[in-house]
Amino acid sequence: VNPQDHIEGTFNVTYRHRVMFERQALLEGTALADVLAPRSGGTAETLVVLDQGLVEQTPTLPALVESWFTRHSTIATLAAAPLVMPGSEDAKQGLSPVVDPVIEAIANAGLCRHSRVLAIGGGAMLDAVGLASSLAHRGIGLVRMPTTTLAQGDAGIGVKNGVNSPHRSGGKNLVGTFAVPLGVINDSTFLLTLDDTHWRGGLAESIKVALVKDSALLDTVETHAQALTNRDLDCMERVLMETAKLHLRHITDGGDPFEMELARPLDFGHWAAHELETQSNWAISHGEAVAAGMLIDLRVGEAMSLTAVGTADRIETLLRQLGFLQRPHTAAQSNNLLVGLEHFRQHLGGKLTLCMIQEPGVSIDVHEVDMKVAEAAIDTVLGGLPH
């Protein structure tokens, strides 16, 4: 052997990512059949996993699913009775709550790499089921049917999954994979069952992606703030469609779908948000936490003369109109939140990279944040919340 001996090659893999919008997808829709049908003909053996919270809200859901498969038996068959799994953050506490049982169900049903998993539920449950289906046989095609505004606009659109690690604080999404779903079906009729907190939740991510990428969407949300608060379904659907589109385009056209680089524009405001969620033991919802987290970073940006003056006030007004920033955050202290910057730096790599807003639709990466400035911004935002 000679020191220069080495063999090397490169290869390309092409991924297709699609999001379909359809009301009553389990009743009269065609999207589910399109996505499930095997490319090479035959029927797709499908394991269906349902979010427990959703089934409690809509007890007819398992029967609705079974009836869909009965009507489409030439395309797809149920590999087992629909599996009901815990939703919300309970789903993500390590592998035990959802990942292990879904892998076990896949094994017991004798599914193969060309079978499918259909997951219907909120973002946390989709994350956990997505991890399980990406691991079984090294990847079974996943169809996501997100049922919350957060999942339809954001969590369900991404190409990543994950669960939290029990091993340490800052272990949010420590265990996961990048995996492109076979397809995502956004059925807005699921949104009718949401409580007000979950109804508004996804709008925080809409405002986020608007601030980072598209000021027109911000204008839309402002114009329709009252209709959105009044639970206008058409209006919510349009906003989520625009949100999902910006998110999907970021993945497909942004040049870094599997996040090999440090920049994470879609994580704007999320370092503080993650801490608010975890430190409140998930009493503070993701949407609520992102609302506060964005406002903190806008105030940091203004203090650093990066962000146009007035942007933070404008967004604070909008968030309040929509019903955000009205929950007490007594558990969170500014010195506790600052650790989020360190967790974020660790997750990314050695170098902190934060997305900041210059003006709505225009973002910039920064690599240093003055701790005193961050602390003051946190104090201002948390001080504006009810005690």
Add this chain to the structure above:
Amino acid sequence: VNPQDHIEGTFNVTYRHRVMFERQALLEGTALADVLAPRSGGTAETLVVLDQGLVEQTPTLPALVESWFTRHSTIATLAAAPLVMPGSEDAKQGLSPVVDPVIEAIANAGLCRHSRVLAIGGGAMLDAVGLASSLAHRGIGLVRMPTTTLAQGDAGIGVKNGVNSPHRSGGKNLVGTFAVPLGVINDSTFLLTLDDTHWRGGLAESIKVALVKDSALLDTVETHAQALTNRDLDCMERVLMETAKLHLRHITDGGDPFEMELARPLDFGHWAAHELETQSNWAISHGEAVAAGMLIDLRVGEAMSLTAVGTADRIETLLRQLGFLQRPHTAAQSNNLLVGLEHFRQHLGGKLTLCMIQEPGVSIDVHEVDMKVAEAAIDTVLGGLPH
């Protein structure tokens, strides 16, 4: 929403795969520094995981590793003391033996997505550590240093990992991911510590890849059979280098690196081999099992008039010269092995696809195998083994 509303995009990801050959890589080599060094400068925080069996053979290994990092502290630092983990099939019995503790060590050491994991050991342990490192932070760069002939020619070269499922029989590699390592370093000096079974093990995979892709390699192995049996290190190194090259080229140039299609030429002979291994509770080594599995498929191929007459005898002679086919397989019965075809079909998808050999270097896919023919071939091969 209109039934036609959907958003779709595609994206490409380019992967680089490289295998370096270097003796004494931890002493005087340069390959490890090349692979570990961060692209963007700075030092790579590295978690080192060592195969317990190897450390028992070479107790100085942890000190050797620590000394390498001391000498290269401008490039890479040890994130923690080298972690010693079980090797061989013990490593792959679910997530508990290796995957969980490695993820925990990554979390405790505060590693990030730009840190590295260096795994030194046999194929089973590389598989389990590979799964852990592909899951932590959704993928930490893995450097593999395979230490057996099987791992240097085959298992360590692949772009997949996995562990077995405890949930059912046929759960071999049920839980895993596709993940391209940062680099693979084949240091042949590790092979000096192997017992004869492990020394010859990788040659079964060399013969396999030769039968599927390159008759010249088969000629080489035949010509040097005596030298290989006499543990000629230069000769083994050349054969493994050619084996690794054919494997790597299959991945990078074969058009299906992540095995989305049904054809799996590199799984030639493996349906029976997997059953021999699992049914013997891993008393039969992988190399030994692949030797018998290939011979079964060559005899099936001859009976089906797919394989040139005489090929099976030629390979049986070579395998016996190298020391294979000399272990009793009393546990395996032909009717027990046939289930392997069903497990293989399930893992692939609904349609059985087996690689068969027409003549050395030329393969063909078949989708049906007569069970009586397979049973007779199994009986012939198992009947030729010691009882």
